[in-house]
Each structure stands twice: as C-alpha cells, then as structure tokens.
Amino acid sequence: MANSFQTEEIPHGFAFTETGALIHYKHTIILTVPPPNAGPWGDTWLSFGCAWADTKLGVSIYTNGTWSGVQTRNVPDGGNRLAEKLPPGTQKVVIGRMKKDAADWADNLPISWLLEYLGT
Numbered sequence: 001m002a003n004s005f006q007t008e009e010i011p012h013g014f015a016f017t018e019t020g021a022l023i024h025y026k027h028t029i030i031l032t033v034p035p036p037n038a039g040p041w042g043d044t045w046l047s048f049g050c051a052w053a054d055t056k057l058g059v060s061i062y063t064n065g066t067w068s069g070v071q072t073r074n075v076p077d078g079g080n081r082l083a084e085k086l087p088p089g090t091q092k093v094v095i096g097r098m099k100k101d102a103a104d105w106a107d108n109l110p111i112s113w114l115l116e117y118l119g120t
Contacts, residue, residue: 015096
C-alpha cells in the first residue's frame with residue numbers, strides 16, 4: 001500500500017484558555033483516523049506548522065476508548081514543523097487553538113495540520 005496524506009488549516013478562534021479549559025468547541029476540528037498499525041495502515045504521523053508568530057494548540061487524542069485530555073503543543077514559526085507519531089488504537093484527534101496567556105489576541109494566524117499514513 002502506498003503512503004498518503006491529508007492537510008488543512010486549523011479553524012480560527014480560540015478553542016482553549018491558556019490552562020486548557022474549553023472556550024467553545026466550534027473552534028476545534030476533529031480528525032477521525034484509521035487506527036495506526038492496524039489492517040493496511042502502518043505508522044500515522046500528525047504534524048503542525050504555522051507562520052508569522054509562534055502559536056499554541058490544544059490536542060486531545062482518543063486511543064483505545066480513552067481521551068488523553070487537552071495537551072499543549074507549542075508550534076514554532078521559526079522552526080521545523082512539529083510532528084508526532086500517533087499511538088496504535090487512535091480513532092479520533094481534537095485540535096484547537098490555545099491562548100498563550102490571558103492577553104493573547106492572535107487567534108487567526110495561519111496554522112495547518114498534516115496527517116500522514118504510511119502503508120504496511
């Protein structure tokens with residue numbers, strides 16, 4: 001099986017406060033993914049990239065029937081994309097912009113996600 005990928009921009013607006021509390025779910029995106037390392041799928045990688053300023057995301061991963069809770073991802077403007085391998089059993093990923101601090105107002109900087117599926 002060949003490798004494949006999907007990419008898109010993360011919605012504008014803050015989904016989470018600087019401590020990870022939900023502001024509103026309408027500012028999130030949910031990715032439903034084929035379970036990594038199951039069936040024809042090999043490893044699955046999730047990456048983030050941004051431009052014009054460093055940004056902060058809140059990410060929660062649903063794996064083997066449990067949500068991970070909102071975890072912070074700091075995405076640098078002046079660095080490589082931020083990439084992580086999704087664990088086997090992952091079914092869903094929720095992503096939203098997170099405030100860096102209470103005064104953060106930059107809720108519309110371009111941030112994208114990239115999902116890469118590796119074939120077995």
